[in-house]
Amino acid sequence: MSEASLEELLVATGQGDAAAFHTLYRRTSAKLYGMILRILPDRQQAEDAMQESYVRVWRNAAGYDAARGRPLTWLAAIARNAAIDRRRAESARGDGRLAPLEPALLVTGADGASPELLAALAACLGRLEEGMRELILAAYVHGDSREELAQRLGRPVGTIKTWLHRGLASLKACLDG
Amino acid sequence: MADQPDLDAAEFVLGTLDPEERRAFLLRLAREPDLARAVSAWRERLAPLGLAAPDVAPPAGLWPRIEQAIGAAPAAANDDRPLRRWKAGALAASLLALVTTGLALRPRTEPMMHGSLAALTEQGGTPAVLVAYDPKREMLKVMPVAIPPQAGRSLQLWLMAEGTAPESIGMLTPGMTPMIRRMPLDPARRLVFAVSVEPAGGSPTGRPTGRIAWSGRMMPMATGT
Numbered sequence: 001m002s003e004a005s006l007e008e009l010l011v012a013t014g015q016g017d018a019a020a021f022h023t024l025y026r027r028t029s030a031k032l033y034g035m036i037l038r039i040l041p042d043r044q045q046a047e048d049a050m051q052e053s054y055v056r057v058w059r060n061a062a063g064y065d066a067a068r069g070r071p072l073t074w075l076a077a078i079a080r081n082a083a084i085d086r087r088r089a090e091s092a093r094g095d096g097r098l099a100p101l102e103p104a105l106l107v108t109g110a111d112g113a114s115p116e117l118l119a120a121l122a123a124c125l126g127r128l129e130e131g132m133r134e135l136i137l138a139a140y141v142h143g144d145s146r147e148e149l150a151q152r153l154g155r156p157v158g159t160i161k162t163w164l165h166r167g168l169a170s171l172k173a174c175l176d177g
Numbered sequence: 178m179a180d181q182p183d184l185d186a187a188e189f190v191l192g193t194l195d196p197e198e199r200r201a202f203l204l205r206l207a208r209e210p211d212l213a214r215a216v217s218a219w220r221e222r223l224a225p226l227g228l229a230a231p232d233v234a235p236p237a238g239l240w241p242r243i244e245q246a247i248g249a250a251p252a253a254a255n256d257d258r259p260l261r262r263w264k265a266g267a268l269a270a271s272l273l274a275l276v277t278t279g280l281a282l283r284p285r286t287e288p289m290m291h292g293s294l295a296a297l298t299e300q301g302g303t304p305a306v307l308v309a310y311d312p313k314r315e316m317l318k319v320m321p322v323a324i325p326p327q328a329g330r331s332l333q334l335w336l337m338a339e340g341t342a343p344e345s346i347g348m349l350t351p352g353m354t355p356m357i358r359r360m361p362l363d364p365a366r367r368l369v370f371a372v373s374v375e376p377a378g379g380s381p382t383g384r385p386t387g388r389i390a391w392s393g394r395m396m397p398m399a400t401g402t
Binding site: 015022025038054055059077143149171 | 184187196220225226230232233234236243246333344345357358377379
């Protein structure tokens with residue numbers, strides 16, 4: 001029995017196929033929930049962000065274009081944006097908690113990050129100065145804002161932007177070759 | 178070499194722009210295809226970090242919440258009988274008449290709710306898009322009539338119901354076949370449909386970010402119109 005690919009499920013979802021959308025959810029929700037929890041450690045907030053994410057997937061699936069990237073990358077971007085929006089709103093209310101900074105776990109599965117891309121990124125991150133690497137990881141994995149990054153690293157907010165730019169520029173030069 | 182706009186794109190993807198910078202960036206994103214490409218490139222570079230998250234099963238109650246939020250009951254697989262009835266129905270015939278004559282719709286004084294229609298125009302001109310709704314089957318049908326090609330941009334259709342945030346229906350392309358969506362709507366509410374011009378791939382925010390090309394209000398159709 002051959003399974004529909006994520007791309008096929010996404011295209012079908014864009015045509016209003018609710019059964020395909022359910023299958024897409026079953027195949028991707030654990031990955032997206034895991035991503036969101038690293039940004040929103042509070043389960044209630046994480047569930048709200050999950051709901052928001054999949055509603056956006058349902059409504060925007062017709063706009064997915066394979067030329068723009070893999071389906072899971074597209075889904076992950078939606079989930080991450082929903083989680084960050086939520087996190088920024090919560091910290092504006094003063095409810096946000098900083099997630100503990102853990103090293104990014106190198107987990108790959110059939111539908112996860114490609115091993116080659118992950119290895120390249122890990123290698124290039126490894127070449128950055130430690131402070132810069134931590135900034136990028138905390139921002140991307142945990143969704144820290146500039147203020148939170150400053151707080152986490154004990155640095156003034158003004159220097160955070162400069163450091164981020166230097167780190168990102170080095171990362172790009174390393175990845176793009 | 179990473180230049181300033183490229184680094185802004187990187188920070189946008191990272192999520193570290195402050196609200197004001199983010200707003201300004203989104204405006205530029207709507208107008209500059211190069212910026213959209215820079216954003217895509219950074220997403221691809223950083224995506225493995227996010228995708229490397231360990232799986233965590235969400236609670237069982239989450240899926241029913243999502244289902245309810247999108248308004249879909251569990252669908253029977255491969256059941257296209259309602260669609261065939263739709264195509265054969267009187268509503269479709271009325272729409273065909275509308276397309277060929279290009280007339281704007283005028284409601285009768287005693288409308289019989291056979292369905293609703295929105296003709297999306299630029300300030301009342303020739304309709305570019307027709308959106309029809311069958312309340313009995315809760316089916317929305319989107320028919321592009323005259324859509325000019327948009328280089329480097331995407332056309333995105335939105336539902337603006339009074340009092341709620343704009344909701345994306347989907348993307349429109351010239352020459353596409355009609356889009357059919359199952360969608361519970363209350364045609365008695367004031368429903369406006371609008372098409373915005375977005376960066377390639379659609380709005381990055383889940384709200385319209387570009388100019389509105391065509392819009393129109395949904396009105397009830399009387400039988401035999």
